[in-house]
Amino acid sequence: MSEVSYSLVNNATGEKVDLPAIGGTLGPVGLDVGKVYDKTGAFTYDPGFTSTCSTKSAITYIDGDEGVLLYRGYPVAQLAQHCSFLEVAYLILNGELPNKTALETFDQSIRRHTMINEGLKSFFNGFHYDAHPMAMLTGVVGSLSGFYHDTGNNKDPRHREIFAHRMIAKIPTIAAAAYKKYYGQPFMYPQNHLDYCSNLLHMMFAVPAEPYHVDPIAAKALDVLFILHADHEQNASTSTVRMAGSTGTNPYAAISAGIAALWGPAHGGANEAVLNMLDEIGDVKNVQGFMDKVKDKQSGVRLMGFGHRVYKNFDPRATIIREECHKVLKALKIDDPKLELAMKLEEIALNDDYFKARKLYPNVDFYSGIIYKALGIPVNMFTPMFAVARTVGWVAHWSEMVGDGPLKIARPRQVYTGAAERNVVPVAQR
Structure with a gap:
């Protein structure tokens, strides 16, 4: 209206x-x-x-004051409890939860697109041995535009659907290949009899020399994390995808731009920063001293994993992840001292007037890094995991934008603060 x-x-x-x-x-x-x-x-x-x-969208709704997050009208907590990641992916793409037949068709389509072109593998050889996996993701996903030229007719719903399925299917394969490149291991092909998250874990941790069995607890935990990260309205990386896509560029290039934006420590890299912070604190007895430094603006010490640009209440995803974190550590029989540190940080922040006044509640990054660590995923792969999940939101927003009437290029303006107009003086006279 x-x-x-x-x-x-x-x-x-x-x-x-x-x-x-x-x-x-x-x-x-x-x-x-x-x-x-x-x-x-x-x-x-x-x-x-x-x-x-920046736009009108029917995909995700956030009420930051009340701590509400809805995908297509469904509370994220309900989706995490009752649905698989692929069900949620279908919902975000299509607007409705799938029935059994629709889900099977969608699942089979994703499985058919999991392999990457053999020529694409050579791109990984061009990266230095210690290149960050996000650097590889950014470059390799962008290079997909060199393999798929048939995306020019973006107004064709079928073309957009093929792109969406390809991108969602191939991003785990690419992320796993980046992991293998970093650790000097041979790439593993996708196993299409496995579900989405099990397939990703298999491609990351299996080796040709011996069998590897995916732990269903690990796959389920990853599935929940992916649901919680699938979309989050007009965040920096999604807005980047939309801005790049508004030029009519190849959609794989637009997704690559989103990956680059996600890499930043203020965005997708924040869960890496949480683990680094916990390492810095070291022991639970040091928590109070650390929090005192956080309150001292002159110290330059920042509390990572607390507060959010939009949420002025509890991040609803953080509540779910906190419960999932306890489940995973208990089920896998992992006694992680970082959890004790995290809980002490949370306890102080929730009871200290300084943090309460500033509404610095735990956000989604606070516990997700601990879960990834429990699953054996190294810190430099945390953000690639985020990228795998958020790809669903990126392709949905891109598709919504290009399919919604005439495409208008994004072109912000500025307040100019440079020099006023002046005349050039020849170099000999300067």
Whole structure:
């Protein structure tokens, strides 16, 4: 719905500028400021886009004040409890949960696309032996655009579907190959009799010399983590995919841009930072001293894994991951001292007025790194795991954008703060 309900006044002319209110199903309205420059000669200014809607979307809803996260209207906690990752992937792509037949068809389509072209493997040989796996993901996913040229007709729903299935199917294979390259092990082919997460674990940890059996507890834990990471509205990496995709670029290149954005420690790399922080603290007896340093702005010490740009309450994903973390460590009989550290940090943060006043609650990154570590996944693979899960959201947002009417290229403006116009002086006279 859209109706005029807000206005600005141009102080120079006294002219009133109407701002149509763009309403959605849930949440606050968005004010259409597209005509503000034409009417006032001024830009709107919002660094970091903290109050700016870049699009309309039917995929994910977040209420940061109440700690709500919905995929296509379904609470994420219910999906994590009752659904598999591929069910959630289908939901995010298509808008509805699949029935048994639809799920089987979707599952088979994903399995058919898990292999990567043999020529693609040579790209990994070009990376240095200690290249970060995210560097490999960024480059290799971008190179897929050199293998699939038939994506030019993005307005064809079938073309978009093929791209989505290919990308979701191949990203675990590519991530596992990046792991193998980093550790100097031979690549393992996908085993299409395995489910999505079991297949990824097999490609990562199996070797040709001996049989490898995937632990179902590990596969289930990974499945839950992937559900929680599948989408999160217009975050930095999703917005990057949309911005790159708005130019009409090959969609694999757009996903590569999203992977690059996810790599940052303020985004997908945050769970790496949590484990590094716990290593730095070292022992539970050091927790209070560390937290005192966090409260001292002069110390430069940051508390990783707490607080969120959107959530001003508990991150609903963190509550689920906390429970899953305890389940996994208990089931795998792992006595991880980092969990004791994490729980002490949480206890202090939830009871200290300093952290409560700033609403610094545990976020999704706080416990996810501990689970990944328990599953034997090294720290440098945490963000690639995030990328595998978030690929579902990226392709869904890309598909929604290019299929929703005329594609308008993203082109923000700026407030210029450089030198005023001046004349060039010849070099001999400077």
